[in-house]
Amino acid sequence: MSLSGIISQDITQQIDLPTTTTSAREASVFKAYQNDPWLHGTAQNVIDQKMLEVDRDLLFQILMIENVSKSKQTQYDDLKAKIDPKNQKVDRLKDSNVKGPKRYQMVTQVNMEDDNLSQRNNNVLNDKSVFKLAIQSKAGDIFFAVNTTPLPWSSCMLGSKITIKPGTIFNRGMFILKESNVTFLGGINRTWNENKDYKMCDYFEAKLDQYKSTINNNTRKRRAPAT
Amino acid sequence: MKVLCVAEKNSIAKSVSQILGGGRSTSRASGYTYVKNYDFNFYGFPFANRECQVTMTSVAGHLSSLDFDNSQYGWGKCNIFELFDAPLSELMDKNQQKIAENIKREARNADYLMIWTDCDREGEYIGWEVFQAAQKGNRRLTDGLVYRAIFSHLERSHILNAAKNPGKLDMRSVSAVGTRIELDLRTGVSFTRLLTGTMGKKVQEANNISNDRSNGNSRAGNKNEKVIISYGPCQFPTLGFVVDRYERIKHFTPEEFWYIQLQLNDEANGLSTTFQWDRGHLFDRLSVLALYENSLEFAGNKAKVIDLQSKPTSKYRPLPLTTVELQKNCARYLRLNAKQSLAAAEKLYQKGFLSYPRTETDIFPATMDLRSLVEKQAQLDESTNSNKTAWASYAANLISENPETNNRFKFPRSGSHDDKAHPPIHPITSLAPNAQIDSIERRVYEYVARHFLACCSEDAKGQTSTLTLDWAEEKFTASGLVVLERNFLDVYPWAKWETTKQLPRLEINQECEISKAEMRSGSTSPPKPMTESELIMLMDANGIGTDATIAEHIEKIKARNYIRSEKSGKETNLHPTVLGIALVHGFEAIGLEDSFAKPFQRREMEEDLKKICQGELTKREVLADIIEKYRGYWTKTNQSKNTLLEVYERLRTRIS
Secondary structure (H helix, E strand, O other): OOHHHHHOOOOOOOOOOOOOOOOHHHHHHHHHHHOOOOOOOOHHHHHHOOOEEOOOOEEEEEEEEEEOOOOHHHHHHHHHHHHOHHHOOOOOOOOOOOOOOHHHOOOOOOOOOOOOOOOOOOOOOOOOOOEEEEEEOOOOOEEEEEEOOOOOOOOOOOOOEEEEOOOOEEEOOEEEEOHHHEEEEEOOOHHHHOOHHHHHHHHHHHHHHHHHHHHHHHHHHHHOOOO | OEEEEEEOOHHHHHHHHHHHOOOOOEEEEOOOOOOEEEEEEEEOOOOOOOEEEEEEEEOOOOOOEEEEOHHHHOOOOOOHHHHHOOOEEEEOOHHHHHHHHHHHHHHOOOOEEEEEOOOOHHHHHHHHHHHHHHHHHOOOOOHHHEEEOOOOOOOHHHHHHHHHOOEOOOHHHHHHHHHHHHHHHHHHHHHHHHHHHHHHHHHHHHHHHHHHHOOOOOOOOOOOOOOOOOOOOOHHHHHHHHHHHHHHHHOOOOOEEEEEEEEEEEOOOOEEEEEEEOOOOEOOHHHHHHHHHHHHHHHOOEEEEEEEEEEEEEEOOOOOEOHHHHHHHHHHHOOOOHHHHHHHHHHHHHOOOEOOOOOOOOOOOOOOOHHHHHHHHHOOOHHHHHHOOOOHHHHHHHHOOOOOOOOOOOOOOOOOOOOOOOOOEOEOOOOOOOOOOOHHHHHHHHHHHHHHHHHOOOOEEEEEEEEEEEEOOEEEEEEEEEEEEOHHHHOOOOOOOOOOOOOOOOOOOOEEEOOEEEEEEEEOOOOOOEEHHHHHHHHHHOOOOOOOOHHHHHHHHHHOOOEEEEEEOOEEEEEEOHHHHHHHHHHHHHOOOOOOOOOHHHHHHHHHHHHHHOOOOOHHHHHHHHHHHHHHHHHHHHHOHHHHHHHHHHHHHHHO
């Protein structure tokens, strides 16, 4: 199994590494793979693990990336508009990143205070965006990671591999990533990426439904007689 | 040699004849009260090469309208589907007949016809209508003898130049407008009849019930009033904006977010400053908690000043006033709806107080004497001191040589729109307290005058300071503003720009103690209901209607009871009615290939019209293509009448 073999494969499956390596990069990835997986077997109380420092290279595969700087509703609307531009809502107030055929592009935001109408729809991805990554070790344990500096690969394919370097802080189940303490290796898991937009839509919809039912339950609880 | 000139409105004819006639034009009646004929002599037309006797007259907008023959294609007299290719004829109402008769009469002895309608697509079409009318009176007036004045405003040298360098009527633009008129008619009438036939009775019954319940005080209309459920290619997308907003509010789910906030207390002067997180807020509690604890662990209650910026800043004076801006701002600042403000501006124009209020232009021509217009607002004559308006002394200061003020007359900023027909809206003469105008007109005049003076002023000047703290690599900022010169703000009370709280005195790289570092939470709130000013902007931005018709479309869907306006505090909100929602949802359920309630179809048609103007498509091709699509939509809708009714019934039961 070569380096490309590792990055294109689900690392929770058995991988046989070769005895010799062809480059320093390959050697470091193999080492990260071979190192003991992070906090294996302590998954239940991972949330109580405060401010641990990573002491070895760790290999992970990315299961999901979510922009937590934007609301789920906004991301859901953007995806819906991308999937079905003809029926997108046309009164939108939030910035949009929709890239659709020109005829369906909408002016969805008008700044009432701004005289300069050419500056509509600020579609530039905000550099300060924070992404929450769900990552998985070879042992199958799932952790989160959050970036504190912009990560150039934040729109990567699911199944991509990363190595997290020693010195990285792990707090309450979450690695705190900077560009300097993580190496992006690329890779893909085809099945995970199939119909990704639809899956994300379903995810956002389910989350919003969940919020809604929580609110409804709370409201109901408040209304219940205090007997 | 005789030349007949025809403008789009009497005011233009009057102004142009005064310029071309050197102030020596005489006016006479035309047979229609609001149009006059102006006679004068002019030397300078390139086609005549001698002094000409000129008669300048005008129309009053379009000279004819297109319609079906009522005896054969009237309501209930034909199969609706036939309307997609039934013959059309040009009709004139009584006033249009009087105007056309005048043109016919005046053309009888004319050697040349010169069109002075507005230089836009609609103006080109009206010019062609004028040519048709003139030809009826004088068959000798062929294409070669018809010229077209190309002008964008009524400044003297510009008008003289237009008279000396005429062009020809652009028949492609005429075709484009002809296409639009025919499409609007065929699609509008066929779908209005279908919708009214399908839903009219049901809606009437529902209205009667709601009228009975409310003892006739319902908004739903009079019991005996026949319900018309109209379709219009601009009406439906206008309704779509309002319904989409309603849906967004109705289905809104609040989402919780979290953020970090720092507070610094300066005990020496009792100053407390809040620093906001550079990341704003995040929709994930765990992420914020991890970052918060990380900073707390590594930096404790110490933060470092990493950036300190102080720079001059300006608040820009407004751009010259267009119709859409006028309507938008009158809605926001004066709480007048688009129809009220435009109607008031039209009246003020007719009474000579304001310039022509239908314009898309936000650039004043460089040659225009704006200083003299400011002088008029100042009313410098001491004897009329008591008649001065509230903003007269501001205007006087603007043109004074007072060395104590930096706010002197400055030529307005230029926007990026020029409709080549009219300058931005501006006051013409000042307003005496006893002027014969109503209170709404007075408020609109004041707004236009103040806006104009603000345009001719200096920007407001200030100094902003921004202090950035680093708390274990997380950045936090606080900003402050000191307004140094208010300038245009003094005459434009609607723009808010105030000095804020002072920032603490800290130096770069200074370590400071944080008094409070908090992780806080909040939740998203639903969008506000659509306001009229927002709707105007959305329509304008998405190409639904023009500056002149946007207000009509909004009024039409109010009159049809698709939306209703409701005062809520200072705002007037627009809400869709059951019928309005049912129409949008009904068509969604039918599933036409292109939704009627979205702006895309209209925009596509606009693109086709542009192609006609550029010679890439013909009227016949565009008509054939779009009519074919509408035939398909009509057949599908006709087969799905029950869907429309079911959706209406369902919504009515649920909502009422």
